Amino acid sequence: MIAGHWSVVVAGGRIAGATTAWALAPYAENVLVVDASQATSFWPQQSTWDREGNLLWADLGLLDVVLACGAPRTYGHTLRVDDDLVQHDYPQQDEYSYRMTVPREVLDPALLRAAGSRSNVTVLRPARVTDIASEGGRVRGATVRHDGADHAVSCDLLVLADGRLSRNADRLGAEPYQVVPSPWVALLAYFADLPLRSDRGYFSSQPGSLAISTPCGPGQWCVSTDMHQRLIDESGGHPARQFTRIIAEDPYIGPAVAAGRQISKLGGAGKLRMQRRPMSGPGWCLVGDAGYHLDPVTARGTKSALVAARIVRDRVAEIGGIDGALLDGLTEQRDAALEQDWVVAAELCQPAQVGS
Ligand SMILES: Cc1cc2nc3c(=O)[nH]c(=O)nc-3n(C[C@H](O)[C@H](O)[C@H](O)COP(=O)(O)OP(=O)(O)OC[C@H]3O[C@@H](n4cnc5c(N)ncnc54)[C@H](O)[C@@H]3O)c2cc1C
Missing domain, CATH: 3.50.50.60 (FAD/NAD(P)-binding domain)
Known part of the structure; x- marks a missing residue:
């Protein structure tokens, strides 16, 4: 009723x-x-969330439910800016000190x-x-x-x-x-069996775009991009084409994606x-x-x-x-x-x- x-x-x-x-x-x-x-x-x-999110889930009594989703915990990420690579390890303050994507x-x-x-x-x-x-x-x-x-x-x-x-x-x-209007277009797709580490994420910041890969399940990764609208306007192509190009050209995610398989559609949002x-x-x-x-x-x-x-x-x-x-x-x-x-x-x- x-x-x-x-x-x-x-x-x-x-x-x-x-x-x-x-x-x-x-x-x-x-x-x-x-x-x-x-x-x-x-x-x-x-x-996606980090330690603060874990503490919130725990406070709300939902951390066990979230952990049971099976996503790996990540303890750091690699940041590529242009061609420089920097390793970031998350400070280990307590048992909640990890990042997660589900x-x-x-x-x-x-x-x-x-x-x-x-x-x-x-x-x-x-x-x-x-x-x-x-x-x-x-x-x-x-x-x-x-x-x-x-x-x-x-x-x-x-x-x-x-x-x-x-x-x-x-x-x-x-x-x-x-x-606040946003100039970013965010796209993502899920992949399986990538030859990537499952305890670290990866961010690549290039002019006008950000490419990201995050472990999100057993043998699964979320591969995403944030693209500046100007990049899309200048290329004149569909954002999906830019996504494919950015990912393929990335020296870390590109070869991994070529070796693995896409298990979802590509989707996202802009404007x-x-x-x-x-x-x-x-x-x-x-x-x-x-x-x-x-x-x-x-x-x-x-x-x-x-x-x-x-x-x-x-x-x-x-x-x-x-x-x-x-x-x-x-x-x-x-x-x-x-x-x-x-x-x-x-x-x-x-x-x-x-x-x-
Ligand atoms: C492309 C993209 C990438 C993102 N990446 C991240 C990320 O990496 N990390 C992160 O933390 N956040 C990310 N976000 C933001 C995150 O997804 C949102 O903050 C989150 O989804 C908000 O959840 P919500 O429950 O408020 O709303 P939603 O997830 O939008 O859910 C709203 C629900 O309400 C339902 N609904 C709508 N109208 C009605 C109605 N009239 N009656 C009943 N139900 C209705 C809808 O069907 C839907 O199920 C991203 C967002 C986008 C668009």
Whole structure:
């Protein structure tokens, strides 16, 4: 039964939505997660994090779930700048001192399964939140479209985790208060059986582009590029052709890719806009890209989603239950926690800093 009252309704069931549903469930009577995607969708967005991310997963009680995804831990990377190679080893502060990348097709279902394994969490997929109901200046519910029918639900808290293009955030009037257009086009594909180390990543910074290979599963690597739009415009070709060229010409990834095999389509995104929206209001909050979208060039989207999920969880824990009226002040808290991440990513998006 979908219609009726829920303590929490979460729109979006990927990193941000599944994690928030998992984290709020102990404080809620019941939680409904509504996700619009198909279980089989290819999701050409990476998920990468470092020690800080590991600490966040652990704090949220999800580190075991994430580790069970089977991605190798990396303890350093090689950085190639033009033709110079520099080795970076990550400082070994504690047991969390490693970096990890998990394909979204593995990570997101694992997180959603974990959330759905809570006895008071119901997952509806594919389904979509198509409208928001407010009363007296406070969000009171939503319309959920499932199997061609609309269902009116009421809730104490509506969590929007429906990604950077969230139409529901627009419906709420949670307009972005800061926007930074990005000149980067990010593309990626997954490969198997590359003759590369599985405990180290590789970054190659060349004029106008960055090529990356990261171990992401047993015998699997994510190979990605960030390309400046100018590079694509000047070449006049499709970004996929530039991806192939950059990877083939790289002295480390090129021969490896030629020896291995591609196991996914190539995909990605361009013409992105970093944006920050208010994080909460009466009866609602935004987590993940819906409220805070960082350009992928710094690979900090996962961290920002986890930070927001933790902030909501901590506030709800402080209140002692789900009361959507008491979520004020979260925007400042989130922005302070992620300020450094915003500054670094925004700087990389400035015309003077890129494509040189
Ligand atoms: C090309 C690319 C590369 C990236 N690389 C990295 C990286 O290396 N490291 C990193 O940490 N981050 C990276 N990111 C960023 C990272 O992918 C995002 O920060 C992350 O996906 C945000 O997760 P999310 O759960 O907020 O949103 P999403 O992953 O976008 O999920 C939103 C979900 O909401 C669903 N939805 C949409 N509308 C509705 C609706 N109305 N009702 C219900 N459900 C709805 C969607 O179907 C989707 O399932 C990359 C992003 C891109 C585009």
